[in-house]
Structures are given as C-alpha cells and as structure tokens.
Amino acid sequence: MLEIDxxxxxxGPGSPNEHRAIEGxxxxxxxxxxxCIVGPSGCGKSTLLRSIAGxxxxxxxxxxxxxxxxxxxxxxxxxxxxxxxxxxxxxxSVADNVALPLRxxxxxxxxxREAAQEALESVGLEGAGRKYPFQLSGGMQQRVAxxxxxxYRPSLMLxxxxxxxxxxxxxxxxxxLVLKVRGHHQMTIVLITHDIDxxxxxxxxxxxxxxxxxxxxxxxxxxxxxxxxxxxxREHPDFVHLRAEVGRLVRGVPAQATSA
Ligand SMILES: Nc1ncnc2c1ncn2[C@@H]1O[C@H](COP(=O)(O)OP(=O)(O)OP(=O)(O)O)[C@@H](O)[C@H]1O
Ligand SMILES: [Mg+2]
Numbered sequence: 001m002l003e004i005d006x007x008x009x010x011x012g013p014g015s016p017n018e019h020r021a022i023e024g025x026x027x028x029x030x031x032x033x034x035x036c037i038v039g040p041s042g043c044g045k046s047t048l049l050r051s052i053a054g055x056x057x058x059x060x061x062x063x064x065x066x067x068x069x070x071x072x073x074x075x076x077x078x079x080x081x082x083x084x085x086x087x088x089x090x091x092x093s094v095a096d097n098v099a100l101p102l103r104x105x106x107x108x109x110x111x112x113r114e115a116a117q118e119a120l121e122s123v124g125l126e127g128a129g130r131k132y133p134f135q136l137s138g139g140m141q142q143r144v145a146x147x148x149x150x151x152y153r154p155s156l157m158l159x160x161x162x163x164x165x166x167x168x169x170x171x172x173x174x175x176x177l178v179l180k181v182r183g184h185h186q187m188t189i190v191l192i193t194h195d196i197d198x199x200x201x202x203x204x205x206x207x208x209x210x211x212x213x214x215x216x217x218x219x220x221x222x223x224x225x226x227x228x229x230x231x232x233x234r235e236h237p238d239f240v241h242l243r244a245e246v247g248r249l250v251r252g253v254p255a256q257a258t259s260a
Contacts (some may be wrong), residue, residue, distance in 0.1 A: 001066060001188040002029040002052065008060035009047050014181060019049045022058070023213035031155075034182055034189045036199035038250055039209030045192045048214065049160045053079050054189070059157055074156070075104065078149035082161040088133040088148075095120070095129035098148045102195060105152070119123050119151035120144075122181055139170035143177065150181055157238040159191040163198070175202050192199075196250060200224075200242045201233060208249040218249035 008024040012018050021044040029035050038069070039045050051058045052065070054073040063070040065077060081087045088097050099116040107115065120126055123143040133141050142162065149157050157176075163171040179202060182189055193199050199206045200222055208218035224238055233239055248254070 001033070002190065003032045003064040003067075004028065004052070004061070005063075007048070007058055007063065009051060009056070009058040010046070010150075011047075012247045013059060020213040022051075023215055025061070025209075025215045027207060027216055029188060029190060031188055032230060033065055034178075034191065034202060034204045035207045036203035037083060037192045037209060038194060038196060038199045038206060039214060040211050040250060042196060043209050043212050045194075045209060046160055048159050048176065049190070049192055050211075053077060053158055057072045063205075070240060076155040078152045078154035078157050080142075080149050080157070080159040080162045080249075082128040082146050082164045084138065084165070086116065087145050088201060089191065090133055092132075093129065094125070094131050094133065094136070096142050097144060097149050098129075101148060101152045115151045115153075116258075119147040121149060122175060122184065123147045125185035126135075137170075139166045139174065140171075142166060142174060146174070146177065146178065147179070150185060153185065155187055156186055159189065161192055163195075166213050171179070171198075176228075176230065178202055196243055197234070200239055200246060201228060201230075206242070208246060211252070218246065 004027040007022055009022040010018060010020050017113045037045060051116040052057045052070065054070045057158055068074065095116050098119055101114040102115055117129060120129055123146055125143055125147065127142060128136060163174045166174065175198060190196060191202060203222050206220045206222060209214055210217045220242060222242060224233055224236060
C-alpha cells in the first residue's frame with residue numbers, strides 16, 4: 001500500500017536556517033494494516049505525513065502509494081489533521097463539510113448526501129448534520145473530521161495526532177472509534193501520535209522514529225488479543241512490555257529485547 005525508500009527532507013537547504021528533518025527513512029506498510037508512528041517532539045513526524053500526502057516535495061527518496069510515485073496528493077488518500085478547529089469550514093454545515101471532498105468522486109448530490117449521512121452515523125453523529133462546527137464540542141468536531149475522511153472511502157487514511165487536543169475520556173472514545181471503523185471499512189491507516197500507550201493500544205504495528213533527522217529506530221508488531229478494551233488490554237502483560245519497549249526506543253535507550 002505504502003512504500004517509502006530512503007526519504008530525506010531538508011528545510012531551507014543551503015540557507016543559514018537549514019534543517020535536516022528526515023534522513024534515509026525507509027518504511028513499508030501493508031494493505032489493511034494500522035500502523036502507528038511515534039517519535040520525539042519535533043522529530044519530523046508531520047513532515048513525513050505531509051510528504052506521503054503529497055503536500056510537500058521531499059528533497060530526496062521515493063514514496064509510492066499503491067505502486068504509484070507520489071507527486072501530488074494521491075486520489076485514494078484522506079488526511080485527518082491534528083487541529084480540528086482549523087480543518088472544518090465554519091460557514092458550512094456538518095453534513096456539507098463531510099460531503100465536500102466527495103465532489104472529487106463521481107457522485108451526484110443525493111449520493112454525496114447519503115454517503116455523508118452514513119459516515120456521520122458511523123461516528124455516532126447522525127443527528128448533527130444540520131449543525132455548524134461551532135455548535136459542537138471539540139471531540140465532536142474531531143469526529144466530524146474523521147467522518148469526512150471515512151465518507152471519502154480512501155484506501156489509505158493518514159492521521160496526524162488526531163486526538164491531541166481533546167480530553168482523556170474523549171481520546172479513549174476516539175481511539176475505540178478508529179478501531180471500530182477500521183473493522184467496518186477495509187482500509188490502511190497510518191496514525192501519528194506522540195502518545196506511546198495510544199500507539200500500542202490502537203496499532204497492529206508501531207514504528208519509532210529517532211530525533212531529527214528522523215529515521216526508523218524501531219519496528220514492533222503488536223500481537224494483543226482482540227477485541228481491544230481500554231481496561232483489560234492496557235493491563236495485559238504484553239501491552240505493558242511493549243509500551244516499555246517503545247518508551248525506551250523513543251528516549252533513545254537501547255532496547256532490552258526485540259519483539260518484532
Ligand atoms: N516549513 C518549515 N520550514 C522550516 N522548518 C520546518 C518547517 N516545518 C517544520 N520545520 C522543522 O522541521 C522539524 C520537524 O517538524 P515536524 O512538524 O515534522 O515535527 P513533528 O515530529 O511533527 O513535531 P511535533 O511532535 O511537535 O508535532 C522541526 O524542527 C520544525 O521546526
Ligand atoms: Mg507534528
């Protein structure tokens with residue numbers, strides 16, 4: 001689904017402010033996988049995501065989505081950004097926000113409205129279509145952003161710290177929502193988070209990035225018994241072990257044992 005080879009990105013090359021954000025990053029993601037990427041603050045996670053989404057042109061290396069070299073935003077891709085307050089259009093109703101990207105699909109108005117309603121239902125917001133974003137709580141607005149990505153039926157969904165700005169309870173609800181929708185819709189998800197516990201809780205696999213310039217320093221498979229549950233999964237010995245392992249890798253401490 002996604003193949004990244006020797007990715008390098010330098011901001012302001014040759015300038016006094018030159019910053020090497022990513023260097024020699026290699027990563028592949030299989031179809032249907034839910035991959036979490038964690039790494040220290042400012043290491044280059046969003047730069048990586050923007051490169052995959054074709055929003056910036058990396059200075060080196062190759063990214064392929066479904067075998068196609070990324071030169072602009074791939075048509076089968078949706079992105080959920082961290083800042084929901086800036087990702088929804090305030091002058092559009094919730095339903096219109098969700099239906100907007102469907103204009104790129106070959107769908108008439110009625111089909112777009114139905115798909116939007118269905119996506120809102122799958123995030124538990126079936127009654128909110130006529131409302132405006134400002135009339136919803138932060139967690140609800142983030143669910144609208146997720147519904148918009150789902151309605152588009154992407155084969156690859158990129159999420160950049162999607163639950164960064166909501167309270168702890170809402171965050172857990174949204175994590176479970178992601179697990180639920182990925183069970184219903186066949187898609188590949190790449191989720192960036194700085195939350196180590198979250199990465200192990202939602203991921204099939206966790207990739208750890210180094211400090212800048214970012215490259216892969218750990219790649220762990222998460223084999224936890226399903227269905228995952230906020231209480232029992234988090235106290236499972238494998239969960240406790242994996243989160244310690246990921247924590248060491250993020251902090252640059254040598255791993256005690258490899259689980260991948
Ligand atoms: N447009 C830009 N121009 C110059 N430098 C940039 C630009 N965008 C990001 N950077 C720098 O690149 C580095 C990586 O930024 P990036 O946003 O990718 O990090 P991140 O891992 O997503 O951080 P966070 O954990 O805070 O979300 C940072 O040092 C940042 O200052
Ligand atoms: Mg970021």
